Amino acid sequence: MGLMLNFFRAYPSQTVLMLLALWGALAWLGGGHRTRLAVVAIATCGIFLFHGVVALSAVPVLFLTLLAMLLLRPRWTWLPSRNRLMGLAAALAIGAMAGFPYLWKLSQAWASPNSGLRESPLRLGFEMPWTIATSLAVVLWVAREPLQRAFREHRAEATMVALYALATTLFTLVVHLPVFNESKFVFQIFFLLALLGGAAFHPWLGRLAARRGRAWTAAVFALLFLVGPALTVIGYVADPAGRMSPMARPSPAEQAVYEWIRERTGTNAVFLDAGQRDLIMVHGRRRLYLGTKTGTEQFAFPIGEARQRLAVMADLYKRCRDVAGDARTLRELGRPVYVLCRPEEDPAGAAPCIAGHPDLFAEALRVGGYRVYRLREP
Secondary structure (H helix, E strand, O other): OHHHHHHHHHOHHHHHHHHHHHHHHHHHHOOOOOHHHHHHHHHHHHHHHHOHHHHHHHHHHHHHHHHHHHHHOOOOOOOOOHHHHHHHHHHHHHHHHHHHHHHHHHHOOOOOOOOOOOOOOEOOOOHHHHHHHHHHHHHHHHHHHHHHHHHHOOOHHHHHHHHHHHHHHHHHHHEOOOOOOOOHHHHHHHHHHHHHHHHHHHHHHHHHHHHHOHHHHHHHHHHHHOHHHHHHHHHHHHOOHHHHOOOOOOOHHHHHHHHHHHHHOOOOOEEEEOOOOOHHHHOOOOEEOOOOOOOHHHOOOOHHHHHHHHHHHHHHHHHOOOHHHHHHHHHOOOOOEEEEEOOOOOOOOOOHHHHOOOOOEEEEEEEOOEEEEEEOOO
16 A cells, blocks of 8 residues: 555556556456547557656556467467457557657657666666565465466456566566666556455455454554554654754755745746755755756756756856856856855855856855855846
C-alpha cells in the first residue's frame, strides 16, 4: 500500500492511465466489447504524452507479454483467442503510434551526443534484486495462492497479469536509468502483484488472526503499514541537518534577500547564483539560470545550452574575460536578469567582475554582505 501511494503521489496521471489501460486490456481479454480497445489505445497514448520513461517500459513490456501469450497459446489452449490477443496488441500499437511522435520530438534535444548522456541502458547488479526482494516479499507471499490458481484453474486474465509481472521483473533487473531511479519500475511490478493478491490479503490476515491471535496479527499489520512511515518521519526529525544546515536555516540577511526577491522583482525574473542553490526557487519563488551542478543526463537539458550557461556563470563569477558577451547572452532570455553575489563566495564584498561594469549591471540590493545586480537593458 505504501509503495502504491508513493507512486500515485509522484505520478498521479501515469498511475491512472496505467490502471485504465490495464483495466481495458483485461476487460477485452475477458470477452468485453471492442470499446475496451478504444480505452486501451487512448490510455496508451496518454502515457506517451505524460511520461516517456513509463511509456517506454510499461507499454513495450505489455506488448512482449502478449507476444509470449500468442506463442504459448498452442500449448495453453485456455488462453484468450488469437484474435483477442492480436486485437489488444493492435490497440496498444495504435495508442503508442499516436503518442510517440511527441515523445520523439521531445527527446531529440536529449539524445546522445546532444544530451551528454554517457550511461549504459543495461546493467546487472545486486541493487535491483535486493530492492525487488525487500519491497515485494510480502505482497508476493500474499499473492502466491492467486498466482497458483491462475495457472491451475486456467484463469486467462490472471495469467496475463502474472506473465506481465514476470516480464516487468526481468525488465527491471537489466534496464538502467541515468539517475539510478530504475527502482520506479518496482512500483509497476507491485501494481500487478497487488491486482492478484489484493483480494487475498483480508482472508490471509483473518487466517493469521485465527492461528496467532489478534495481538500478533495487529503487530504484523503495524509492522507492514506503520513502521516504514514512522522510520521515515523519525529520520527527518533526527537528522541534524534540519537544525544546523544553512540551507535549511538561512541567516536573517539571506532571508531578507529572498523577501526582496519575492516582493520587488517580477515573477518572470531569472537569477544567477554561483552556488546554484534552489533556495532562490523555494523562498524567492523565481527561476534560476542554471539550477543544478549535475550532468545533463540527470535533468534533461540540452548539452549545448547547459555548457553555454555554465560558461557564462564561470566567466561572471570567476574569469571575467568577456562580461559584455555574457550580458548579450543573458539578454537573449528576454526576461529581467539578476546576479546574486553571496558573502561566502565573495568575502571582500567587491564582486569585481560585475561591479566593475556599471554600464552592464546595476546594483539593485545590498544587505548583510549580499549584493544583487540587475542586468541593464541594452
